[in-house]
Amino acid sequence: MSILRCHLKVIIAGMLAVLVSAFSVTALAHDSPDLPEPVLPAHICARLVPRQVYSSGDDTQRLQSAIDNCPQGEALQLLAGRFSSGPLTMKSGVTLWISHGALLAANTDPRIYDENGHCGTLDHKGNGCRPFILFKNTDGGGIVGEGVIDGQGGKLMKGEDESWWQLARRAQTEGAAQNVPRLIEIDDGSNIIFHGITLRNSPGFHVTLKNARGATFWGVRIDTPANARNTDGIDPISSQNILIAHSFIRTGDDNVAIKAGAGGPTRHVLLVDNHFYWGHGMSIGSETVGGVSNIRVRGLTLDGTTSGLRIKSDISRGGIVSDIRYEDVCMRGNRRPLDFDTRYDVHASGSNIPVYRDISLSHIAGETGQLVLRGYDAAHTLHFALDGVYFSNAARWLIESAQLLIGPGGVSPVPPGEASLQRSSAPADCAKNWIPFPVTDAP
Known part of the structure; x- marks a missing residue:
């Protein structure tokens, strides 16, 4: 074919070395058979109890003062009850x-988060609010405990007749950007533990990491309605050495979105034994211009996410996405269980063509839906290795400009144009992996 619309190549022998590669211990020390669970701080600098009667109804000043006066290596502990606060650093x-x-x-007062006079309003930038909790140029520390941080995105903004989420939805209909605070932001931080x-x-993204160097999320629960727009779970951006383990995420946008903007690459990210529920899936992109690897x-498990495993970008923000491994993944109730697309915004313009290569999927099981592998063109094809990838016969492939290497475990349904393979392994038994979202009690 003069134009490579769908180029499939099957290689049976010698695939296991390609499909399963070790994660460099020097690159990410967390990658071992027995990942060490973080331990709680041994020393507590102060314990705060909720105020029962106070004039302002706000704990910002005493919380910030307690943080500022807490020695490094120690913890500020909030005891049972309700605390209300504005932005904290x-x-x-x-x-x-x-x-x-x-x-x-x-x-919920937009004025206390305001950066440029636009917080709580619409404009064309959407950067008018500071986050609720900010880690900036910090090393060590974090947030732990079995309690709850609530961004109150569904509550009316103080002095307004709509909530943060309603503002975000209105921005969508009006073609604008909403100015809402993120819950937690890590800027140039290192060795942070959740x-x-x-x-x-x-109100917006739950956790954003920008230029972070070392962060662990262990046993974290993110819980926000499916219709709360732009409420990503965890977004590492231009960051490295990130571990997300044993966590539970359901939200109104990407459950996890790994991105790389002009600030630099994102690499060495490990996700182990996590459960995603409603949301847009396990995503890479859409900003990949800085490069995403390792x-x-x-x-x-991806239980009811709209997309399952997903890489999304376009020519306005594309870059090289390489050395990506997915292993032992169970999916159900997904519209696009596999969603690897270089044309995320079909109207995008630019010259940053997305390139996805050296990507492998092994021991993947799902149901029906569309299985999308869409490269940019014949000169910028996708490079995927598939081994033991099983969906129901009702699932349908959409493959363009892609080169596939199929391992001995086989692929079902068989990609178009290929003969059926005698698979050497059975589909993964996912029944034992489905568990309900563990809801946390809170006052």
């Missing part, structure tokens, strides 16, 4: 410990 080496039964609620905490109802996803 974390200090290097200090951990915020939110105990079981404690709730930290974000104030353990056991529940994050819910963020990503490992293993032991993941």
